[in-house]
Every structure is written in structure tokens, then in C-alpha cells.
Amino acid sequence: NLLNGANFDWLSFVEHQESTNDIAYVSLLFDAHELVPMDLRAYLPIFGSLIGNVDTKEYTYQELAVESELCCGGMGFNTIVANWLGGKERADEMHLNLFGDNDSNYYRQGVMLNVHCLEKNLDRTLDLVTSTVCGSLFGNNIHHLEALLGTTANSAINSVSSDALSYGRKWGLAPFGEEHALQELLSGLTQVELTLKIAELATQDRLKELVPTLQALAKTIFRPENMRVCVVAGGNRTYIQNSFEGFASRFADMVGEKTNDPLPSLPFNPAGDLFERKFDTTYIPIDIPVHSCHLALETGVTYDHPDSAAMTVLSQMLSSLFLHREIREKGGAYGASAGHLQSGILQMSSYYDPNTLETLKAYGNGVDWLCRGEFSSRDVDEAIISVFGSVDAPKSPSSKGTSEFLHGLLPEDRQRYRDRFFELNRDILVEAANKRLSKYNNLGDEAWIDFNGESNNGSVCVIGSRESCPDKNKLGNWTVKKTL
Incomplete structure (x- = not known):
């Protein structure tokens, strides 16, 4: 039974009641398409790979990893491009921003956080989520940042030969419209090339150039009015909604007032003429x-x-x-x-x-x-x-x-x-x-x-x-x- 209607002002909340053995599955989607200019959009996967792995205002990255394992088993961030199949009218009813280059193919783009925990740990997990997305300090430990980017670059270059099938498909689909060009930009060969260029900044001792943009991206994307939440849980609905009401209040207090400052630019613009191919x-x-x-x-x-x-x-x-x-x-x-x-x-x-x-x-x-x-x-x-x-095919509760x-x-x-x-x-x-x-x-x-x-x-x-x-x-x- 899909339940809509729990809207905490800016928070679009969808609850799906299932038997989940007392586990709550939470997905937070932060829309990013209009907020991030094209020359910075390709940096979102790198940004997402760092969130949850760097120091925050409350935790070092080691403490954050321990706390995450204790209360929720870890947090996963990824950048998504999701084709919207429900029609423009349904999206308008849900106050969603859709994009596309024709009247039949719409999509959503954003940064998504997936986390699951025991329902009794939901409040603790949501506190940790707030601390992570609102308090990440990308420049607090440059040597750790360098190690993270180096690991990401190595994984990316090794994946080209092992996953040539996927990379070839994405490159071949890129001329078919914005949605597919974005998929190539964010997870195709274009993204691999950018990851390698960013890793080279570390060898040139220029990694600090990246930090202001990463901090600005976090402030721009992780806004309460920009967030949509999906919860799959089988427990007490009132308890879950109360947990999210508290989360909404803490989140809004921590992010502060919205600013309209332009995002700092970076030396590489990998998009190039990809969208004109x-x-x-x-x-x-x-x-x-x-x-x-x-x-x-x-x-x-x-x-x-x-x-x-x-x-x-x-x-x-x-x-x-x-x-x-x-x-x-x-x-x-x-x-x-x-x-x-x-x-x-x-x-x-x-x-x-x-x-x-x-x-x-x-x-x-x-x-x-x-x-x-x-x-x-x-x-x-x-x-x-x-x-x-x-x-x-049967679906798992998390899906x-x-x-x-x-x-x-x-x-x-x-x-x-x-x-x-x-x-x-x-x-x-x-x-x-x-x-x-x-x-x-x-x-x-x-x-x-x-x-x-x-x-x-x-x-x-x-x-x-x-x-x-x-x-x-x-x-x-x-x-x-x-x-x-």
C-alpha cells in the first residue's frame, strides 16, 4: 500500500509499508540538475564518492566509519539519472522538477543517499545522515583526500577493460538525447577521463584547488527544499513519521540560510561538445x-x-x-x-x-x-x-x-x-x-x-x-x- 500525503512543507515523503523484519530502508534524493552548472555537473560522481569518507564537523573519517557501521551498516552515495515514466502531470502533482529534450522523454538528475538500519536505530541514523551531508569538511585532511581520489582513479581505469560492454553502450547511446548524454558524462568514459585528470592534481600538489568547489557543491545541493525521501518500513508509521519530522527540523537548522553565491569553477570542463554529438x-x-x-x-x-x-x-x-x-x-x-x-x-x-x-x-x-x-x-x-x-520477478523489500x-x-x-x-x-x-x-x-x-x-x-x-x-x-x- 503506497502512502502519499506526509508532506513536511518542503519534504516530499513517500512511505511504502512492507514486512521488512524491523529494518527501515531510506532513500534521500537531492535534485541537482538546475542547481549545478554544466561545467561542474561531471564532478558530481567524484563529489558523491567522497561524501561519507571525509571528516565532518563532528567526526573524523575514522570515527564516522565506526559510527556508521554501528547504527546502520554504512551509507551509500551515488549520482543518478532516472528516466521519468509517470508523465508530466503526475510530476507536477508531486512538485518535481523534470528535464528532457522532447515531450516524451523526461528524466531526473541528482545525488542519492541509500541507507538501511533497524527501525529502533532510525533516529540515530538520521542524525548521522544530517552530520554527514551538512558537515563534511573536504579539505580537513588533504593526504586522505589524495588517497581517496587515487583509489577512485585506479578503480576507474581498471574497470574500462573489465566492463568494456557497459562503457561502449553508454558512449553509443550518448547522441540520443540529454538523458543518455548525462549517463555518459556521469558514469561513462568521459567520467573515467575526468577522474584521472583530478587524480593528477594530487601529483602536482594542486588538490586544494578542488576543495572550495566541493564545499560549495555540498552547500548548494544538500538543501531541505531540494530533498525527496522514500522510506520502506513495516513498523509503526507514527514512530517513523515522528523520526522524519525531527530529522527535517534538525536538517533545516544545520544547513542555515540559502545563498545565491556562484559555484567556483574548476580547470576541466569534460562535457565539451558531448551534448552536441x-x-x-x-x-x-x-x-x-x-x-x-x-x-x-x-x-x-x-x-x-x-x-x-x-x-x-x-x-x-x-x-x-x-x-x-x-x-x-x-x-x-x-x-x-x-x-x-x-x-x-x-x-x-x-x-x-x-x-x-x-x-x-x-x-x-x-x-x-x-x-x-x-x-x-x-x-x-x-x-x-x-x-x-x-x-x-519478485522484488526485495529494499527495492x-x-x-x-x-x-x-x-x-x-x-x-x-x-x-x-x-x-x-x-x-x-x-x-x-x-x-x-x-x-x-x-x-x-x-x-x-x-x-x-x-x-x-x-x-x-x-x-x-x-x-x-x-x-x-x-x-x-x-x-x-x-x-x-
Whole structure:
């Protein structure tokens, strides 16, 4: 039972009552999109990784770690970009700020804190949260700050080879709009490059240049009027609401008056022309012997579109019946998959793939295969059953309420989406495939590789072996991204 209505003036509070074995799961989201200028937005993940790991006004970082483990088992901060699927009207009712570059794709951006604790420790945990977000002192121990940033940089550079699949996907999706460009900026290769540059400041003894901006970000973002809270708990509702009323009062007192001082600038602006990128074909050479190949095609079918269920089933069949056979069994890749994103994009990916052009041609042939309807009614039924495995998957108590809180999806929205699958048959799927994908027919021809941003809305990204980097004279408009 989702309960709305406990609004403490500026505090939007959503409570989800579940049996949680006396554990309370708390999520605090601080909107950051309008408050942080574009040249500083890329620094939010670094900022989030430091919160909770540096000294505060009340605790050293060692004392904070001990107190956190004692009362709540730790706090997790991360930067999010969440697509909003509940519609503009619902967001207005909840007094939320939405952003996007068209009328169908909206998103929220912010810094999110997740913490869980025994319900009897809720007051103590919320006091610790207040102390952490309102009292962090980034410059109190420069040597510790240097160590934290060095660890973050090492993890980032090591993740490129181990998680090339994810990085390639994000780079390939970046031209499809603000939401995807932000995902690349905040968690893609652009973020890795920024993290390495920031770590270099420590070697040049310039780390103190970063501190004023980090302190200003904390003052700007961690404001009571900027906060939304989601609580999943199964205990006494009155006790929980009283705890948050006390938290609201202490939080407001500690942050003080709002100021309109501009945020200090920093030497690097990693966003560059990322938000102006056209649809293209990119090769990213890194130090691995294999490849991860990605193709993304715009379909225009978002979550609430009547064809959304059809596109989900089509992508499932494309993955299991065609790409698995052509790319894994014949091509020797470790795996290949297809999926339809809620923002209206069909995406295909391979990983640990010895091939490049052969895989990209297989993607194009897969689109033709869907449009020709080379699958049976039994294939459709099996794909729907497979999709229901994720649609109806049980959720842990900690994830309950996330759909409503971050994405604006109510139970009736999810049920309406689920019901669409029961209306599907082979003829409907073939019609949907031709309606949404026929403009990409014949992508299996070599000429299709040139996405230049002027015709079909598609993007290709291959990340992999330096030795396989394509010859631009032979392959036309490939862009070779500068390596890390």
C-alpha cells in the first residue's frame, strides 16, 4: 500500500509499508540538475564518492566509519539519472522538477543517499545522515583526500577493460538525447577521463584547488527544499513519521540560510561538445584482445506507447533466436544480446567478441529477419514467457517503492504494461517490426556503417583491441576516439 500525503512543507515523503523484519530502508534524493552548472555537473560522481569518507564537523573519517557501521551498516552515495515514466502531470502533482529534450522523454538528475538500519536505530541514523551531508569538511585532511581520489582513479581505469560492454553502450547511446548524454558524462568514459585528470592534481600538489568547489557543491545541493525521501518500513508509521519530522527540523537548522553565491569553477570542463554529438560510428581502442560491438537504433516507442510490449518481445526473440546463433555460435563471441530501452531505443551488443564488421553486419541482418517475420507463433509464446520472468520477478523489500519514487510508475501503470503482452501474436509483432524498424532495412550491407546524423537515427560503437582499429580510408566516416 503506497502512502502519499506526509508532506513536511518542503519534504516530499513517500512511505511504502512492507514486512521488512524491523529494518527501515531510506532513500534521500537531492535534485541537482538546475542547481549545478554544466561545467561542474561531471564532478558530481567524484563529489558523491567522497561524501561519507571525509571528516565532518563532528567526526573524523575514522570515527564516522565506526559510527556508521554501528547504527546502520554504512551509507551509500551515488549520482543518478532516472528516466521519468509517470508523465508530466503526475510530476507536477508531486512538485518535481523534470528535464528532457522532447515531450516524451523526461528524466531526473541528482545525488542519492541509500541507507538501511533497524527501525529502533532510525533516529540515530538520521542524525548521522544530517552530520554527514551538512558537515563534511573536504579539505580537513588533504593526504586522505589524495588517497581517496587515487583509489577512485585506479578503480576507474581498471574497470574500462573489465566492463568494456557497459562503457561502449553508454558512449553509443550518448547522441540520443540529454538523458543518455548525462549517463555518459556521469558514469561513462568521459567520467573515467575526468577522474584521472583530478587524480593528477594530487601529483602536482594542486588538490586544494578542488576543495572550495566541493564545499560549495555540498552547500548548494544538500538543501531541505531540494530533498525527496522514500522510506520502506513495516513498523509503526507514527514512530517513523515522528523520526522524519525531527530529522527535517534538525536538517533545516544545520544547513542555515540559502545563498545565491556562484559555484567556483574548476580547470576541466569534460562535457565539451558531448551534448552536441551527432549520430556516428565510433571505434574506441583499448588494451584488450577482443571487442564489444554496439548498435543502437531509434524506434520512438517509449514505455507508455501501445507498441512497447511488442518491441520488448521482438528484442527478446532477436536476442535468443538470431543473435545468439549468428554471433555466439557462428562468430565465436562469448555472448550477444538485444534489448528495447524504455526511452525508445533498440540496442544490440556483443561482448568478448573476436569480430567487428561481421558482428555489425549480423545486427543489420537481424533487423531484416524481424521485419520478414522469420519466427513462429511458438517462438512468440516462448519469448513472452521469458519476458514475464523479468516483468513478474519478485522484488526485495529494499527495492519496493523505487518505481514510484524514481520513475513515477504506479502499480496500475505496471499492470497496464503487463496486460499488453496478452494481446500479442505473430501478426501484430511483424506489423510492429515493419512499422518501427523497416527504415533500417539492409543495414547488413557495408554501406550502412556510415551513420552521419543526417538520415537514420542510429549509432555504432566498437570498443576493443588497438590492433583492430579500422582504417578510416577504407571504412569512411568512422570516428576513432582518443584512447585513455
